[in-house]
Amino acid sequence: MAKKSVYFFGGGKGDGNATMKNLLGGKGANLADMAKIGVPVPAGFTVTTEVCTEYYENKGRIPKRVTEEYLKALKKVEKVMGKKYGDKKNPLLLSVRSGARMSMPGMMDTVLNIGLSSKTLPGLIEASGDERFAYDAYRRLITMYADVVMEKASGLEPADGESIRHKLEHVFDSLKEERGVTEDTDLTTEDLKGLCTEFKKIVKATLGKPFPDDAMKQLEGGIKAVFQSWNGKRAIAYRQIEGIPHEWGTAVNVQAMVFGNMGDESATGVAFTRNPANGEDMFYGEWLINAQGEDVVAGIRTPLPLNKKSKTPDQKAVKSLEELWPKTYKQLFAIRNKLEKHYTDMQDIEFTIENKELWMLQTRTGKRTGPAAIRMAVEMADKKLINKETALMRVDPEQINELLHPMVDPKAEKKATLLAKGLPAGPGGGVGQVVFTSEAAEEWAAKGKKVILVRNETSPEDVHGMHAADGILTAKGGMTSHAALVARGWGKCCIVGCGSLQIDAKGKKVTIGKKVLKEGDWVSMNGSTGDLYEGALDVLPAQPDKNKWYSKLMGWADATRQINVRTNCESPADAAQAIAFGAEGIGLARTEHMFFEPERIIHMREMILADSDEDRRAAVMKLLPFQKKDFLGIFKAMAGKPVTVRLLDPPLHEFVTLNDEQVHELAKHMNLQPHDITTRIAQLHELNPMLGHRGCRLGIAYPEITEMQATAILSAAAELTKKKVKVFPEIMIPLVGHQNEFINQAKLVRAVAEDVMKKYKLKKLDYMVGTMIEIPRACLVADKIAEHAEFFSFGTNDLTQMGFGFSRDDIGGFLPSYLKDEILPVDPFQVLDQEGIGQLVEMGVERGRTSNKDLKVGICGEHGGEPKSVKFCHRTGLNYVSCSPFRVPIARLAAAQAALETPRKAAKPAKKKAAKKKAASRKK
């Protein structure tokens, strides 16, 4: 038997269920599910995602088998809805919508009112008793169909650059102007009739084909168009940003139309079962009377609140659904409770009221801000709706970012000039210069400027500009508008529906009351309140610790995770910040950053350009007091916690990029000729510095550098140890590829340690010597290296560079085409390539532990704060991950999720005592 390709739902029944998201898409699976649990759903059917794949393999044809199946399903729909598709008297109309595994709001195409033709129009007029409504539906169908099916899906480029949709809308707007009206509803039936005739003419003239007057042709065209829109430019761009695989495909949901625009007893709405912005347990939604669903999402009319509780101060005068139609609201509220209990998560629902009859069009897990995700998860767990483990899994670790976002300083806000107030659609503070187009946003951002993108409303075409902006501000639309949905998905600051803005995009200015802002003027946004201020206000760092739900969740995470989380930083201030974020030590303190201060760089340069070993040693030793001071500061800030210090790593020529003046100065200082300086610098030039004389290769050629650094680190440790401060330095030799490199450098360090202990009269000094594993060869011979090393820290940035043969600095030349052509799914410098580079890490860990079972293993590349990579590190048995301070909480949660997904046999994070013991036992 052939596989089932079409799934019916409706009338209390459904072929599918909520577990079948991969096959039916999120929307289709939930429609079937809702039908089954007795929620009123217009009947329909879902064509599976597998058919989408077949469609593409089949060069854009729908298999005959599938057509036969959906015609059968259509019969069932007709039966349940009591109407007939293509029927003269009582015609059934259909909607055709996309539905992928993961929601891609607004990214794919939809066609409504399918089935309207010269044959069925009279029937609709009769059945609805409203000729104007019927022609309006017809006008909408022609517009959508011409746009989506006839133009976009067939890949036609508008000959004159203007899309058919714009052409038709232009005719529509011209008519309104002619009639002197502003609202669509002010046009008469005759107006609409005339428009339909004219539209059909324009379609034929522009696209060379007539609008199909056959219901079955319309249906097939609609289904194909949805499949086709999966590979539209916007959809592809969105998937790249969101990391959705291109091979998933979309399902198609064909469903009986119900009309929220069938007059004043009809309405349409969108709601969240809880507040998606802050997570509060409150039914929250928006609706519009006499409107189709798209009208709410498109943000063209500002919708009404759903209930009294969710009204903003501005909305006191408007009536909510609760007040206007209390019975329907009650029914809706009951469904809200049913759905949240059924799905045990916050739902994003769409409903339509057709002549007072309530229909549910969609339910799906609702997108939410980071703070909302955390609050909902914790509150649901507290109320036993879900357990703690589920709560931990509910929050995307990246969402924590939003809590960590800076806020506009409330004190500054009090004194600032409030320009306007809108809806708080995306959290945190946004400060930047005003721009009016997505292109400008991208351009300015590329130059390093902070911009606020100001638009009447946003559309999927704007996603790139929105991504580039620091904040998004719209004049129209609600909390469920495109701008709001997208911004929340990214955790970006956003204010929508800020009605007092009069935007003149062409003139590059916006008028707010009497105030006029031009492109480039500064504004500040509080995305958590919806307040817009003039000028650039001060910004406060994030204070996640003041959020009780966050603290609770992170507590659960820490109790759950099995690996430690450290931070990469090299200043006492950053160390303090990282500790506040929960860092349990430093996994990477880069020492080279410490040499760039003017009073130091001169000695560094002297050292680099020294002619003899003696001169080099003399210059290096001048750096010793500075280095020691650095480490005293860091060790104190990290008292009681381990600190991994990496010895000098970059090629020396990085320190001697000098202009003429600097050359002369240095020559004078070193008592040399400028020519000597430039000659020596030229000698340092390398063709491929990434693979050149750097890392431990420096310490081997110039042992005095290693000696000075080890002395600074260990003297600082000894001094603090004397003062009873607990210090655990871990000295890390960079860029080891051969065990002999490590042996050479470790010997030097251990000899320094002996000397320091003697000097400070210490019997014992806690320290370790280990290495950064960042050269592919090091992973292959990790067993040999681990015979001598006390710890490994994977430098996955360099490991990715060398393992892939990709220069991070030069990848811009080809990565865009690699992502575009789907040669790589993601940038491997952002997300660890588990398939390839991950193998090297696994090999390094496994082999290292073979010869040294106590080997401490961590990761300190940027991947250490990327959730997928953190989970990989957990599975691979690392002791810790280390990342930049702001990513520490993200790593903590990701580590907890990893522990829940794949429990390890190993015990909880290593205790300090165990680490000390190991250190002592390995020292020679």
Next chain:
Amino acid sequence: MAKKSVYFFGGGKGDGNATMKNLLGGKGANLADMAKIGVPVPAGFTVTTEVCTEYYENKGRIPKRVTEEYLKALKKVEKVMGKKYGDKKNPLLLSVRSGARMSMPGMMDTVLNIGLSSKTLPGLIEASGDERFAYDAYRRLITMYADVVMEKASGLEPADGESIRHKLEHVFDSLKEERGVTEDTDLTTEDLKGLCTEFKKIVKATLGKPFPDDAMKQLEGGIKAVFQSWNGKRAIAYRQIEGIPHEWGTAVNVQAMVFGNMGDESATGVAFTRNPANGEDMFYGEWLINAQGEDVVAGIRTPLPLNKKSKTPDQKAVKSLEELWPKTYKQLFAIRNKLEKHYTDMQDIEFTIENKELWMLQTRTGKRTGPAAIRMAVEMADKKLINKETALMRVDPEQINELLHPMVDPKAEKKATLLAKGLPAGPGGGVGQVVFTSEAAEEWAAKGKKVILVRNETSPEDVHGMHAADGILTAKGGMTSHAALVARGWGKCCIVGCGSLQIDAKGKKVTIGKKVLKEGDWVSMNGSTGDLYEGALDVLPAQPDKNKWYSKLMGWADATRQINVRTNCESPADAAQAIAFGAEGIGLARTEHMFFEPERIIHMREMILADSDEDRRAAVMKLLPFQKKDFLGIFKAMAGKPVTVRLLDPPLHEFVTLNDEQVHELAKHMNLQPHDITTRIAQLHELNPMLGHRGCRLGIAYPEITEMQATAILSAAAELTKKKVKVFPEIMIPLVGHQNEFINQAKLVRAVAEDVMKKYKLKKLDYMVGTMIEIPRACLVADKIAEHAEFFSFGTNDLTQMGFGFSRDDIGGFLPSYLKDEILPVDPFQVLDQEGIGQLVEMGVERGRTSNKDLKVGICGEHGGEPKSVKFCHRTGLNYVSCSPFRVPIARLAAAQAALETPRKAAKPAKKKAAKKKAASRKK
């Protein structure tokens, strides 16, 4: 019981035997062995190499246990030799010599006549009946001991820069001058007595310590000095060149002295059981009457021939040992036969005749030239002395190099001015400019000049200069002199004992008869005849195929080896040369070299700087006819053999290194402003081009390049196929790290193939698409790549670069210190790093074959012609190695040796039919 550290030999007995070379060194093991088989050997004992290691671990002390052991052995020596060490009346004198596992001629120190003191001197005078001899021996001891033990071994640097040896020799020479004599032997007993007294004074004054007058102290000092000399600068340098591990250590051989300089019935000599220069089965040696062994090797006096047969035309007047002392010669000849039969290999022996009594001082496997090694191996196998397998193992594959060396054109020789004639010590032709010091040789060679190093004699201090020179020419010394030994070891052209040369090194000139050559003048050498010519003569390529022993041996090798040998080349001429050397196909034809001709580079640059896809395609397609012509030539030359063609690999900016003039020209040609050209070139600049936009990354970004190249290759193949020429192109995608890269490019190539077949109306076209495995990640995911690829070729150069993180262009910055500090045993770009990079190769092969059992696997990095690496490739199961044409025979022999060392289960080299079958089956 403690391990045995001292092994006695002598009087027909020996504690050790020939299998104990690792413990006793080559010399010690063979001394024991010779004693056992009844060869007359002065009694002695060997202190093991293990003691050397202990000595260094022990901070330069000899363990007490060892001292006790050697004193016991000394008693046995006294008993056998009938003398007593340190005895007043009949004193035993000893020699102390080094003896490592592998011979390191002249690299370590020796002390002779140990045991002579004020106490024993009278006894020696009485026993020898020759006071002059005794004082001469004493004078030699003081000189050697002061030099080796008191100065060098204690690490003293001469305060005034002049070594003690030079000081003493200066005094000695001054006395000769004073006395008006030129020969040492002309000094009287009284002269020598006086010298001994003065020497002792100078030693004490210079070194601050007296020459030890105690025999036991002398012995201990001698042993220590030998151990110490293992780590002398010269020894370390030699080991680095020869690849001898530093941890092996040396044994010390202490042996009763016998004297070749005890008057005119005494003599000393060195011989080879066969001719080491050409391999002829002829007893071949040199000897000196009334001389010590070092005199022959040092080349100070030109020695006499051993027998009539080996006399050169110049030597007709001099008497050979055979003629002078026939009885002794007969005894020696019998020993020669005995030793060759015993060791079944050519021996290098040292003997001393003391008052007509023959003593063998050493036997060891003799060094030989490449041609000699081949001839001996083949002749011994033909005579069943050894089997064919042993014969194959007898020749170091690198030695084949010598047969492949160019020769001076014999026709040119006939017309040339013969300047002088010397001994033919190293094979082949050498043409270069005369230099007189090793320093000059190194300097000139570093500038790319060809030099002939001209010296009176060479010493171990000269090895670096000798290495740099194209030929070595000495005025003194014989076939066993330092220069001859070293040059033969390297297969370098060398003429020694060219007595007509009067060298004025300070004045930088050499006088030959009336002719004066200054530094920089050109000379030509025939190292196989010993003829020296004026000027730079033409040089002929090597013709190994005219050597019947070589042909026979290579025939055995081909019948034995289990992997194919291909060549890396990209011109029909080179291809023909490679086929003559036995290449079975091309493993790497680089296409980028084909673009540098002026008529092509202009289109290449146009392509690179094109602004649009159309312009780029237009420019690329202009290159198509050129490329096709190239491939027609190569495929014809390689008819019937596979040819792997690599698509464009290097970063594009390599093609656009332009001067101002070229920029202007190109701008004119392309109708652009010069500024546009320079801007675009600047955009192409990369920080790490090795890891940048190159390899398949080019073909992915600019598919038209791949398309053009595939079209050129496959059209050429199709055209020849039509003409019944058998063509097997293998198209290689470079720098693949991810399977998707391969899939992308292979699809393009296979589509081109379809088009070409249609165009040429061919039903079938033999071709394969595969990839170069040169990115570490490719090895890790080789299974995924091999699902789509028909062959792999390991690019071990890049694999080493990325696996080690070493830029080949920049390694000069740190490799010297890496080799010096023994962090790496060898340059990993010369010899494949089996420990690390080798694992990647193994992984690539194994995983690749997991998903594609027919996968053809080869190597095309430079390692493909390095014998150790070839053996690794055999063991790893590769189908073929590929190397430069001149290394093909080396690889063939190495492959045969590998098959003997480690037989594989796999069958003989892949037959072409099988390859074709695979190709056909994989094509889509």
